[in-house]
Amino acid sequence: MLTGDGLQARVRGGHRLAAWPRPLTIAVLGGVLFLSAFIALMVGTLGPIGPGEPEEISFSEAIDAIFTKAEYHWVFWNVRIPRVILAGLVGAALACSGTAMQAVFRNSMADPFVIGVSSGAAIGASVASLLGLSVAIGLFAPPMLAFVSAILAAFAVYMLGSVRGKVYVDSLLLSGVAVASFLGAMVSFMIYVASQQFHQLVFWLLGSLTLASWDIVEVLFFPIVAGAVVVFLYGRDLDALLLGEETAHNLGANPESLKKLMLFVAALMAAAAVAFVGVIGFVGLIIPHICRLIVGSNHRTLVPAATLSGAVFLIWADALARTVVAPTEMPVGIITAICGGPFFLYLLRRSSSGRGV
Amino acid sequence: MRMDIRNLSFSYGSSKVLGNVTFSVRDGEFVGIMGPNGSGKTTLLRCMTRYLPADGGSIMVDARPLADMSPREVARVFAVVPQSSATDFPFKVEDIVMMGRIPHISSRLAGRAKKDSEAVHRAMERTNTLQFSDRPFTALSGGERQRVIIARALAQEPKVLLLDEPTVYLDVSGQFEVMDLIKRLNKEQSMTIIAVLHDINMAARYCDSIALLNQGRLEAYGPPNEVLTADAIQSVYGMDVSVRRDPFTHAVYVMRRPSSTSGRRHGTRVHVLCGGGTGGPLMRLLLDGGYSVSTGVLNVLDSDFENASDLRIPVLAEAPFAQISEGMHAENLRLVDESSVVVVAPFPVGPGNFRNLEAVEHALRSGKKVFLLAPPQGETIDFIGGKADEYIKRLISSGAIPVKDAQEMLDMISRQER
Ligand SMILES: Nc1ncnc2c1ncn2[C@@H]1O[C@H](COP(=O)(O)OP(=O)(O)O)[C@@H](O)[C@H]1O
Numbered sequence: 061m062l063t064g065d066g067l068q069a070r071v072r073g074g075h076r077l078a079a080w081p082r083p084l085t086i087a088v089l090g091g092v093l094f095l096s097a098f099i100a101l102m103v104g105t106l107g108p109i110g111p112g113e114p115e116e117i118s119f120s121e122a123i124d125a126i127f128t129k130a131e132y133h134w135v136f137w138n139v140r141i142p143r144v145i146l147a148g149l150v151g152a153a154l155a156c157s158g159t160a161m162q163a164v165f166r167n168s169m170a171d172p173f174v175i176g177v178s179s180g181a182a183i184g185a186s187v188a189s190l191l192g193l194s195v196a197i198g199l200f201a202p203p204m205l206a207f208v209s210a211i212l213a214a215f216a217v218y219m220l221g222s223v224r225g226k227v228y229v230d231s232l233l234l235s236g237v238a239v240a241s242f243l244g245a246m247v248s249f250m251i252y253v254a255s256q257q258f259h260q261l262v263f264w265l266l267g268s269l270t271l272a273s274w275d276i277v278e279v280l281f282f283p284i285v286a287g288a289v290v291v292f293l294y295g296r297d298l299d300a301l302l303l304g305e306e307t308a309h310n311l312g313a314n315p316e317s318l319k320k321l322m323l324f325v326a327a328l329m330a331a332a333a334v335a336f337v338g339v340i341g342f343v344g345l346i347i348p349h350i351c352r353l354i355v356g357s358n359h360r361t362l363v364p365a366a367t368l369s370g371a372v373f374l375i376w377a378d379a380l381a382r383t384v385v386a387p388t389e390m391p392v393g394i395i396t397a398i399c400g401g402p403f404f405l406y407l408l409r410r411s412s413s414g415r416g417v
Numbered sequence: 418m419r420m421d422i423r424n425l426s427f428s429y430g431s432s433k434v435l436g437n438v439t440f441s442v443r444d445g446e447f448v449g450i451m452g453p454n455g456s457g458k459t460t461l462l463r464c465m466t467r468y469l470p471a472d473g474g475s476i477m478v479d480a481r482p483l484a485d486m487s488p489r490e491v492a493r494v495f496a497v498v499p500q501s502s503a504t505d506f507p508f509k510v511e512d513i514v515m516m517g518r519i520p521h522i523s524s525r526l527a528g529r530a531k532k533d534s535e536a537v538h539r540a541m542e543r544t545n546t547l548q549f550s551d552r553p554f555t556a557l558s559g560g561e562r563q564r565v566i567i568a569r570a571l572a573q574e575p576k577v578l579l580l581d582e583p584t585v586y587l588d589v590s591g592q593f594e595v596m597d598l599i600k601r602l603n604k605e606q607s608m609t610i611i612a613v614l615h616d617i618n619m620a621a622r623y624c625d626s627i628a629l630l631n632q633g634r635l636e637a638y639g640p641p642n643e644v645l646t647a648d649a650i651q652s653v654y655g656m657d658v659s660v661r662r663d664p665f666t667h668a669v670y671v672m673r674r675p676s677s678t679s680g681r682r683h684g685t686r687v688h689v690l691c692g693g694g695t696g697g698p699l700m701r702l703l704l705d706g707g708y709s710v711s712t713g714v715l716n717v718l719d720s721d722f723e724n725a726s727d728l729r730i731p732v733l734a735e736a737p738f739a740q741i742s743e744g745m746h747a748e749n750l751r752l753v754d755e756s757s758v759v760v761v762a763p764f765p766v767g768p769g770n771f772r773n774l775e776a777v778e779h780a781l782r783s784g785k786k787v788f789l790l791a792p793p794q795g796e797t798i799d800f801i802g803g804k805a806d807e808y809i810k811r812l813i814s815s816g817a818i819p820v821k822d823a824q825e826m827l828d829m830i831s832r833q834e835r
């Protein structure tokens with residue numbers, strides 16, 4: 061997800077920085093998040109657990125179902141609500157992780173997956189489905205394996221891209237590409253072998269929130285919120301890092317440990333999110349990028365703004381995934397790619413043609 | 418604040434970049450670090466800020482070892498203005514300056530305090546950058562950016578301001594703008610300044626002391642007029658220069674001599690008769706054109722005498738204000754005989770140097786090519802009661818060739834060569 065410097069320069073040129081004060085920006089985004097989550101609760105089909113046709117319910121029926129012991133009360137509380145929360149958490153994790161990665165790489169085309177997290181998770185998920193671990197051990201076994209292999213892949217990229225404990229972002233980038241393509245080939249091979257579990261695996265690879273549950277929300281909630289807080293607390297250091305490692309040092313930040321900490325936290329957040337819901341692309345790239353264009357690069361504003369916007373974006377993407385082909389649903393990763401790709405191109409064109417005006 | 422650097426050394430792997438650098442900086446001093454490219458100037462600054470770990474030696478700030486300080490403490494001692502500060506990321510100018518407060522904000526949870534905003538405001542006021550506070554940093558010109566970066570350094574409220582070639586990417590007015598700003602900070606805020614400077618004359622003009630680096634070693638340290646000698650510059654930069662004093666500021670300034678290896682020497686000797694500064698540009702042009710040049714007879718205090726010495730041209734000279742003696746005149750005639758061309762600058766003619774015109778007559782009689790440069794005002798400056806112009810007319814009628822300027826003269830000499 062990296063392109064030449066000229067392209068970046070065009071993306072970054074010619075914009076205006078928002079004049080809103082930070083608390084207002086964050087309050088507005090928080091409001092939008094709650095509203096989005098509420099609307100997303102209402103849309104889509106609801107079916108009985110088990111056999112039977114899913115059906116559309118009206119807005120007032122939905123309200124009833126949430127707040128009273130009406131017909132769909134249980135489904136709402138155990139399927140719909142955790143799913144919306146999970147969508148928000150995953151979107152937040154990916155966007156926050158992407159923001160941190162972009163700062164570490166000093167490149168607004170970096171995303172959470174540049175250091176091999178997604179391909180590492182994919183290997184874990186493939187092995188798990190090849191061995192049928194969800195049946196043999198339990199429902200949480202595949203995501204755990206995906207998480208562990210994602211972290212291992214990130215660690216491998218880190219080791220390959222650093223020299224004597226020093227992180228060189230350029231070599232990190234290259235080793236990320238190398239490791240990702242190697243693991244990608246292995247995943248392809250496993251898909252080829254595992255024709256039995258093919259459908260399940262492909263669904264994971266495309267990214268999907270169908271398996272959402274309170275259990276998953278419980279597992280993910282703390283690490284993702286903690287990760288976002290850590291990135292926010294190091295916001296000023298990240299600002300300095302964007303001006304170069306020497307400047308960061310001269311401003312009293314420690315660029316080496318800062319880079320390591322941020323890579324660690326960002327990889328952890330992305331790996332945790334991806335392990336459960338599969339590879340959801342574009343969120344971690346476009347959300348930080350768009351937020352940067354709107355609120356500027358000051359991380360004390362950017363990190364909360366991107367985190368909240370990521371949550372909002374994925375909640376809407378998932379709501380779409382649940383409704384466009386109702387009564388069935390699409391993998392949300394396809395929605396993010398379909399929305400994200402063209403929108404990103406539109407941004408590119410707009411900001412490059414708007415330059416110098 | 419007093420800083421003592423003792424035996425500072427640094428190597429990149431096995432290649433030694435700094436060796437035993439030792440010097441002290443007084444409070445409020447303006448120190449220039451000079452030296453050719455690759456001599457270790459940037460490395461020296463980076464060792465001071467501990468961005469690079471020194472192999473050996475020590476830096477004491479007010480008798481306290483820098484090595485004992487935390488990174489944030491170091492960032493409160495030194496603020497750095499790097500050579501260039503390019504970022505493609507959208508930051509408001511005010512955000513950039515606010516970054517200078519990072520080493521002062523004690524808690525990650527804390528927002529900016531009132532004193533941070535005040536320090537930023539003061540820094541922007543002093544650097545005259547308040548007016549673009551809300552503009553994107555990327556939208557500023559080079560000089561404006563450099564001022565913003567200096568503002569950030571000031572917001573850091575450092576004890577020492579370090580600058581690495583702060584003017585290198587700026588145009589001439591930008592260079593003076595930035596240097597004057599630094600000098601003002603030095604004078605008015607008594608901010609200690611250590612600046613890597615490229616331009617020798619700029620350094621001589623602004624600095625209290627100069628540290629001259631050569632291949633990682635400190636060649637000399639002291640006031641500009643002691644450090645910037647022609648010999649030192651010759652040995653460090655391998656450049657042939659003459660060092661003079663600015664008559665107004667008394668700062669030393671350095672002029673490059675045309676290198677004797679430049680251009681082909683074709684052996685044609687040209688003898689120049691000049692005086693009062695009329696011969697300086699002429700002799701330089703001739704040297705650049707590859708001619709061997711001699712001149713005479715001049716007085717020792719004459720500016721053409723200085724010009725000739727700077728250019729390392731053989732010169733005949735009398736004591737200050739003395740008339741051309743018989744012996745010196747004979748020498749002059751000998752130089753005329755040895756050369757193939759004689760050039761006469763429109764020098765002021767007086768009783769003291771009248772004999773130079775007789776030397777022209779001698780040249781004409783012995784069949785030399787003689788060129789007479791037209792005086793800028795149309796008339797020769799004459800201290801001998803109008804006889805000079807008459808004399809010159811007679812020279813022209815006996816074959817001296819009048820030319821309107823040095824270029825025409827050069828053209829005619831080279832045409833005659835072929
Ligand atoms: N990262 C590096 N690795 C190896 N050698 C370096 C590095 N940076 C600079 N050098 C070498 O160190 C010497 C001094 O460099 P520097 O301090 O940048 O010189 P200056 O600033 O005086 O031009 C040069 O010979 C240069 O080649």
Ligand SMILES: [Mg+2]
Pocket residue numbers: 458459460581
């Ligand atoms: Mg340098």
